[in-house]
Amino acid sequence: MKYGLLGSNISYSLSKKLHENIAKLNGFKINYEIIDIKEESLKTYINYLYEGKYKGYNVTIPFKQKIIKYLDILSPEVKMIGSCNTIVVRDGLLYGYNTDYYGFKKTIEINDIKPNTTYILGTGGAARTAYSYLCENGFDCFIVSRINEEDKFFKKLIYYEDFYKINHVPILINATPVGTTPNFGSPLKSVKQTFDLVFDLIYNPLTTELMSRGKRSINGVTMLIYQAIKAEEIWQDKKLKEDKKSINYLRSVLYEQIR
16 A cells, blocks of 8 residues: 655655655554656645545645645544644545644644744744743744744744844744755744754754754754654554664664765
C-alpha cells in the first residue's frame, strides 16, 4: 500500500527517507512518495484515497489548512488548531490528524524549554500548532505578521515593524518556510536584537541564518522525527519504537542526507 507527502515545491523533503527508516526500525516496509503538486490537484489525490491507490498522506506547506474541507472525521487537535498534516482512510472515510503537535511538544520537552514570552513568525499551519501548544502550557505568545489577520485564532498579534523595536526576545520561533534549502535567507531584517532562544522549525539546512542569531538555537529535526513516528502509528495502527537509540538512528539518517 502506498503513502506519500502532499505539498508544493517540496523537492527538498526528507520524508521518504525518514518514513522508510522508521519502517525498517519496526520490521515492516513502506512505499512512500514525495507528491509535489499544485492546489488544483488536491481533489484528484483525495479521490486516490477513496479509490484505494493510496492508504494515507502526510500534508505540508501550503495545504495543511486547505486539505481539511475534504476530510470526513477530524481529530481533536485538528479541530482545535485548524491544521492537518496526516490523513488515513478507514472504512471509506478520511480521517485527519495533526501529528505536528506531538512533534512540537516532544521538542519543547526534550530541550527543557520553560514558559516565557515567545514570538512566532508565520500564520500558517505550523504557526497555529506552535501557538496552540505554547498557549496551553503557560507561554505568553505573540504572532508576528505583516498583515492584519482576520483569523480570530490568534489572540495576540504584532506587526513586524513593531517587533523590530523589541530589543530583547526571550524565545523566537520561525514557523515560515523562509530559510529552507535551496533558497536560504532569513525571515527577519538585520536589526539589532537579542534572541535568547531561536527555534527554527526548518530542518534543512541544519543551521539556518536565523538560528545563528540566537544565544541558543534548535532546528526542526526532532519535531520532524516525532511527528513522522506518530503518523506511522496512525497508519499502521500500532505503537512504534521511540527509545533513545531509535531516535538517534533516525537523526543520523537525516543528518547524512542533509550533509
